[in-house]
Amino acid sequence: MLSLEKIYLAEEIANHPLTSKILQKTGFKPQILPRGESSPLPRALWEEGISLGKRILYLTRYQGRFFRRCPGTKAYLCCGYHIFHIGQGCPLDCTYCILQAYFNQPWLTFFVNVLEDGLKELQEALSRFTFLRIGTGEFTDSFALEELTSLNPHLIEFFARQENAVLELKTKTTGIDHLKDLPHRRRTILAWSLNAPSISRNEEKGAPPVEERLLAAQKAVSWGYPVAFHFDPIIRFPGWREEYAQTIEFLFEKIPPEEVCWISLGSLRFMPELKEIAWKRFPETKIFSNEFITGLDGKKRYFRPLRVELYSHLYGLIKKLAPHVCVYLCMESPEVWKEVFGFSPFSRGGLSRMLDEAAQRVCRIRSHNFRLAE
Numbered sequence: 001m002l003s004l005e006k007i008y009l010a011e012e013i014a015n016h017p018l019t020s021k022i023l024q025k026t027g028f029k030p031q032i033l034p035r036g037e038s039s040p041l042p043r044a045l046w047e048e049g050i051s052l053g054k055r056i057l058y059l060t061r062y063q064g065r066f067f068r069r070c071p072g073t074k075a076y077l078c079c080g081y082h083i084f085h086i087g088q089g090c091p092l093d094c095t096y097c098i099l100q101a102y103f104n105q106p107w108l109t110f111f112v113n114v115l116e117d118g119l120k121e122l123q124e125a126l127s128r129f130t131f132l133r134i135g136t137g138e139f140t141d142s143f144a145l146e147e148l149t150s151l152n153p154h155l156i157e158f159f160a161r162q163e164n165a166v167l168e169l170k171t172k173t174t175g176i177d178h179l180k181d182l183p184h185r186r187r188t189i190l191a192w193s194l195n196a197p198s199i200s201r202n203e204e205k206g207a208p209p210v211e212e213r214l215l216a217a218q219k220a221v222s223w224g225y226p227v228a229f230h231f232d233p234i235i236r237f238p239g240w241r242e243e244y245a246q247t248i249e250f251l252f253e254k255i256p257p258e259e260v261c262w263i264s265l266g267s268l269r270f271m272p273e274l275k276e277i278a279w280k281r282f283p284e285t286k287i288f289s290n291e292f293i294t295g296l297d298g299k300k301r302y303f304r305p306l307r308v309e310l311y312s313h314l315y316g317l318i319k320k321l322a323p324h325v326c327v328y329l330c331m332e333s334p335e336v337w338k339e340v341f342g343f344s345p346f347s348r349g350g351l352s353r354m355l356d357e358a359a360q361r362v363c364r365i366r367s368h369n370f371r372l373a374e
């Protein structure tokens with residue numbers, strides 16, 4: 001998955017122990033950027049440099065907030081997720097990846113001070129909350145740089161000591177064997193993004209096929225980890241009904257429903273500028289060929305009846321095979337919830353609460369009945 005060409009280091013972390021471990025694994029001679037210089041690529045290459053950036057790793061010290069609320073959007077129902085920010089950028093190359101338009105720095109960045117500074121900040125934050133769901137896969141894939149950083153075992157052991165939080169590691173990859181014997185206490189949820197097989201084949205370059213992801217999930221379950229799945233983005237194409245059915249049937253052939261914390265459904269949505277960038281990079285793609293409307297968050301999305309049709313089909317299939325699994329919609333309105341599920345999350349105490357309860361049930365955590373304000 002990783003095919004690096006160059007590593008840059010911020011001068012101040014050149015002697016950091018994690019930097020040395022990473023460099024040992026790559027065998028690269030890094031280029032050191034002097035203090036105050038934070039751009040490995042000349043600005044002129046930024047826009048054209050997305051593909052190049054996936055082969056460049058920048059190791060640095062993060063001075064911002066590692067722990068933060070997921071940006072979400074006020075226009076749609078948000079799930080109350082929090083982020084632990086370990087780095088940004090991804091060596092995989094999905095046509096629809098929002099990161100192509102989101103960051104103006106196309107290289108892969110990893111914060112080597114994540115263990116000492118990040119976990120300290122996280123520990124303090126946890127004392128202010130009753131219960132939290134936290135993920136690292138918001139601005140990267142949670143396993144994007146794992147073969148170099150071996151970060152996840154540290155996070156899993158940290159969360160195993162917590163009573164009021166679960167960690168969700170979201171990925172499309174399958175390199176999880178080093179997690180086998182960890183004392184995780186079911187406080188880490190291993191989550192896979194899934195899609196129709198042909199979307200995975202054609203639009204998720206560098207990622208293993210969905211069947212392999214589900215075999216990795218099956219292994220995780222055999223090691224006692226709770227799991228979760230994200231069908232996002234769900235895409236319309238000829239044959240979508242049959243192909244999503246194929247993935248869902250394979251999922252429940254391999255995974256017992258009682259081990260699944262949640263399944264999210266989110267249809268294709270994108271900032272208008274992403275379409276231009278993605279079309280230039282992947283001229284053969286057809287995923288932007290439908291008609292789209294502009295949503296309340298300024299992103300393009302399918303017309304509402306088409307979204308409802310997608311969700312209803314996938315939800316029907318899931319409910320048939322796993323009637324008790326928590327299914328939720330990502331970035332949708334209460335009206336769409338009602339059309340798809342027959343209820344809005346408000347009638348069940350809100351989406352955050354629904355997901356907190358699902359996490360506590362599947363991760364076997366004593367229930368926490370209220371959430372403190374941030």
Ligand code: SF4
Pocket residue numbers: 089090091092093094096097098099139140141172
């Ligand atoms: S795996 Fe996620 S972060 Fe990586 S390229 Fe695909 S969509 Fe982007």
